Amino acid sequence: MRNAALTLGLIGGVLAMIVGFFGYGYTEFVSRNGAIGDFGTQVDHPMVIKVASFLAPILAIAGAAMARSQNIPAGVLMLASALGIYVAFGFGVFTMFPIAMCGLGGILALAARQPDSH
Incomplete structure (x- = not known):
């Protein structure tokens, strides 16, 4: 189960990194260039997006x-x-x-009672 948690956490972390790049980039783009009609409006809490874009992938990969x-x-x-x-x-x-991969990896890691057999 620990190996499955490792694999799911890595894949989830890489996917979270991709989502984070776009989330952070979007908030920065709108804050620097202003709103673009109805398409490019700023989110309610851009700092939450920026912090989660940075921390979530790091937490998953760590x-x-x-x-x-x-x-x-x-x-x-x-x-x-x-x-x-x-x-x-x-x-x-x-x-x-x-979300699913990081969550399932976390559950599997918590449920693992002894090291995986080799």
Whole structure:
């Protein structure tokens, strides 16, 4: 289960990084260039988007890296990453897989009681 948590956390973290690049870039673009009609309006809380864009992928990848040796902190980090993505971006077509993979990786890491057999 720890290997599955590691894999899911890495994939979820990379997907969260892609979502984060676009989220951060969008808020920066609108703040520098202003609103573009109805298409490019600023989000309600741009700093939440920016912080989650930075922290969520780091938490997921760090949790994945720790999944084999320290499963409890790893699970907490991956679940925090999934929660951060959900709070900042909501649940949609581009966030459902990072949320699901980070969340499932966190649950698997927390559920792992002993090291995986080799």
